[in-house]
Amino acid sequence: MRSAVIGVGNIGTLHASILSRCGLLCAVCDTDEKKLGVYKDLPVYTDYKKMIDEQKPDSVHICTPHYLHAEMTVYALNRGVNVLCEKPLCISYDQLESVLEAEKRSSAALGVCLQNRYNRETVFVKKYLEGRKTDFATGVVAWHRTAEYYASGEWRGKWATEGGGVLINQALHTLDLLGYLCGTPSYVCSTLGNLSLRGVIEVEDTATVATDRFTLFATNSALTDMPVEISIRTGRDLIKMMPGTVLVNGEAQDIGEEKFIPLGKECYGSGHGALIADFYDRLGKGEKFPIDGAEGASSVRMILAAYKSGGEKVKL
Numbered sequence: 001m002r003s004a005v006i007g008v009g010n011i012g013t014l015h016a017s018i019l020s021r022c023g024l025l026c027a028v029c030d031t032d033e034k035k036l037g038v039y040k041d042l043p044v045y046t047d048y049k050k051m052i053d054e055q056k057p058d059s060v061h062i063c064t065p066h067y068l069h070a071e072m073t074v075y076a077l078n079r080g081v082n083v084l085c086e087k088p089l090c091i092s093y094d095q096l097e098s099v100l101e102a103e104k105r106s107s108a109a110l111g112v113c114l115q116n117r118y119n120r121e122t123v124f125v126k127k128y129l130e131g132r133k134t135d136f137a138t139g140v141v142a143w144h145r146t147a148e149y150y151a152s153g154e155w156r157g158k159w160a161t162e163g164g165g166v167l168i169n170q171a172l173h174t175l176d177l178l179g180y181l182c183g184t185p186s187y188v189c190s191t192l193g194n195l196s197l198r199g200v201i202e203v204e205d206t207a208t209v210a211t212d213r214f215t216l217f218a219t220n221s222a223l224t225d226m227p228v229e230i231s232i233r234t235g236r237d238l239i240k241m242m243p244g245t246v247l248v249n250g251e252a253q254d255i256g257e258e259k260f261i262p263l264g265k266e267c268y269g270s271g272h273g274a275l276i277a278d279f280y281d282r283l284g285k286g287e288k289f290p291i292d293g294a295e296g297a298s299s300v301r302m303i304l305a306a307y308k309s310g311g312e313k314v315k316l
């Protein structure tokens with residue numbers, strides 16, 4: 001296997017480091033040449049198409065700003081190159097259609113980096129819920145993102161390039177987990193606001209998303225990063241999930257030891273290692289990777305509906 005990374009910013013560096021440790025990294029691409037200096041021993045590119053055409057890698061990891069995910073995914077899949085795409089899979093309905101069509105036509109696999117599905121607490125709760133019906137759930141994301149954070153990338157905080165704010169970026173993982181654990185809702189009704197970044201970003205910093213299965217409260221205007229919390233009511237049981245912890249009716253559950261070292265920022269969790277290992281393990285065995293285009297599309301559909309909603313129910 002030979003793998004290349006497109007976009008070596010915050011998260012692309014982490015992908016490149018995991019691939020390099022496994023001896024898989026064959027090339028990297030970034031339009032910012034300053035970011036390429038550390039990859040002295042590898043072929044480096046500023047044009048991702050050139051890199052794919054010349055290097056013909058088995059896989060590419062797409063770690064670029066949101067608006068580029070779809071075109072890069074389609075380009076690679078059309079050339080039979082496997083894709084592991086960072087979240088979100090894309091930022092519009094048109095992009096979604098083009099990505100899913102490319103996946104259908106391609107001999108290569110598409111995986112989406114929703115690494116929190118590999119967290120110990122998620123694996124435990126998913127199993128616990130087997131054969132149980134979830135009545136309702138809530139998710140709370142209260143994080144702290146400043147004007148400096150938004151200034152750190154030209155693409156951040158803009159509809160055209162980030163595709164939204166807290167919902168499509170920070171809270172996407174929690175929305176994905178709510179859908180993964182409790183089932184995809186049939187409608188979404190949402191309100192969006194801006195509590196602390198008005199005039200700084202054009203997108204929302206705060207959102208409430210109500211559905212017929214769960215409600216998500218998300219904000220980037222908290223004074224510090226709080227742990228993400230998911231609560232699930234199933235019959236008489238109340239399950240509470242937080243990073244590294246699951247409580248059932250107040251009692252801590254044995255969710256096993258952490259097998260993967262957390263890499264990068266704390267909010268990334270430790271799932272990247274587990275997800276990337278599973279992606280390559282399955283490619284090697286010719287098995288389907290579970291978080292494919294359809295799975296990656298699920299949170300994108302909920303978010304696009306939430307952006308349309310304006311306080312009205314939007315069918316999914």
Ligand SMILES: NC(=O)c1ccc[n+]([C@@H]2O[C@H](COP(=O)([O-])OP(=O)(O)OC[C@H]3O[C@@H](n4cnc5c(N)ncnc54)[C@H](O)[C@@H]3O)[C@@H](O)[C@H]2O)c1
Nearest residue numbers: 007008009010011012029030031032063064086087153268
């Ligand atoms: N799964 C997670 O937990 C997680 C965590 C952080 C970021 N992400 C996702 O990863 C992606 C990147 O986020 P980031 O924080 O690393 O952003 P970033 O701005 O730090 O990095 C993006 C990189 O892409 C490069 N780039 C831009 N246009 C390019 C092009 N046309 N070709 C090649 N390179 C190009 C930029 O120069 C930059 O180095 C986003 O989709 C983000 O949502 C996911």
